[in-house]
Amino acid sequence: MTRIVWHGHLTFSIHHNGVTLLIDPFFDGNPAAKISKDDVKPDFILVSHGHGDHVGDAEYIAKKTGATVISNFEIVTWLQGKGVEKAHPLHIGGGANFPFGRVKMTIAHHGSGLPDGSYGGNPGGFLITFDDGKKVYFAGDTALTYDMTLLADENVDVAILPIGDNFTMGIDDAVKAVKFIKPKVVIPAHYNTWPLIEADPNEFKRRVESETDTKCVVLDVEGTYEF
Ligand code: NI
Ligand code: MN
Numbered sequence: 549m550t551r552i553v554w555h556g557h558l559t560f561s562i563h564h565n566g567v568t569l570l571i572d573p574f575f576d577g578n579p580a581a582k583i584s585k586d587d588v589k590p591d592f593i594l595v596s597h598g599h600g601d602h603v604g605d606a607e608y609i610a611k612k613t614g615a616t617v618i619s620n621f622e623i624v625t626w627l628q629g630k631g632v633e634k635a636h637p638l639h640i641g642g643g644a645n646f647p648f649g650r651v652k653m654t655i656a657h658h659g660s661g662l663p664d665g666s667y668g669g670n671p672g673g674f675l676i677t678f679d680d681g682k683k684v685y686f687a688g689d690t691a692l693t694y695d696m697t698l699l700a701d702e703n704v705d706v707a708i709l710p711i712g713d714n715f716t717m718g719i720d721d722a723v724k725a726v727k728f729i730k731p732k733v734v735i736p737a738h739y740n741t742w743p744l745i746e747a748d749p750n751e752f753k754r755r756v757e758s759e760t761d762t763k764c765v766v767l768d769v770e771g772t773y774e775f
Contacts, residue, residue, distance in 0.1 A: 550682055551774045552706065554767040555588075556580030557601060558689065558738045560708060564678050567591050567648040570615070571674070571686055574604035580741045582769050585609055592646065595619035596688030597660040598626075598668020601741075607632060618651055622669030626662055640672050649678040654699075656690035658716070675702065682775065684708065685729065689738065692721035696728040705775055707731035707762075710738030711752050712745030719747055723755045726762050733763050735773060 553561040555573075557580050562569045570590035575581045578601070585605040593615045595606050603623065610617050610632045617627055621637040628635055638644060643652030653672040660668035673688035685699055685707045699707075707729050710716035716738055717725060726734050734756055739747035753764035765773050 549774055550678060550684075551772050552684070552708075552735065552767075553772045554735070554737060554769060555583065556769040557741045558596075558708075558710065559604070560686070560737070561588065561590065562676070562684060564648055564682075565680075569594060569648070569676070570609065572596055572602040572604065572688075573606050573609055574601050576605055576608075578604070578741065580769055586612075589613055590615045592648070593617045594651065594674055594686070595623055596673060596686065597656065597658060597671030598623055598662040598666070599659065599689065600663040602689065603662065603668075610634070616646075618646075618674075620653065620660070620669040620672060622667055623660075623662070626666050626668070638672075640670055643675075649676060651676050654685070654687075655693060655695050656688040657693050658689045658691070675699070675704075685731065687717075687725070689716045692717050692725050692728075694728070696725050699729045699731075704729055704731040706733045706735060706773070708735045708737055711736040711747050711749065712739035712741070713747060714744045716745075719752045719755065722752060723759060726756050726760050730760075731762055733765055733773070733775065735765050735767060 575585040616634040624637040656671040658671040756764040
């Protein structure tokens, strides 16, 4: 059983066979968050890019829990410079095997500057293949990209896509992304955290389910989806 929990914005936990992955941990300063950075105990922390609403509490949680950070080389190096001990650098197009399965970094069209102005490399997303074959595609902050058509070959079980517009895809482009990726299920995120990224997830759900064969699961904050 694999359980996905939405913590608001683009922060997710994925629990799989006793292992917990925490993605883009943003609790402090996140108006959508209902739990705190002290409430999570991940084994691995995945960071998609350097922006403050994604790298967020990664340093704090990694130091407190001893979790291994998985991110691009530049972000991993930056976190190691702050004293994070366990980290695995990846870069776009590359993947590596971990005790729970495989993580491959995918292309995102976005920025990646770190909160202190340091260079954060290129932004990415993650294709996570668990040891039982289940696949989760986490797009990160990104525009629609035609490279997403390559994911149709992967038989993605769950795609997590931003729909909030302004900084990332909005609903129109996220529906196109679903048509490119053809996942069994899509979960919308990165919306309604602030007024700039207001979006109606039920409009996205209506469009996805009328225009594609994909099921759309709209989660409440701290809501879960099991598959
Ligand atoms: Ni961003
Ligand atoms: Mn963001």
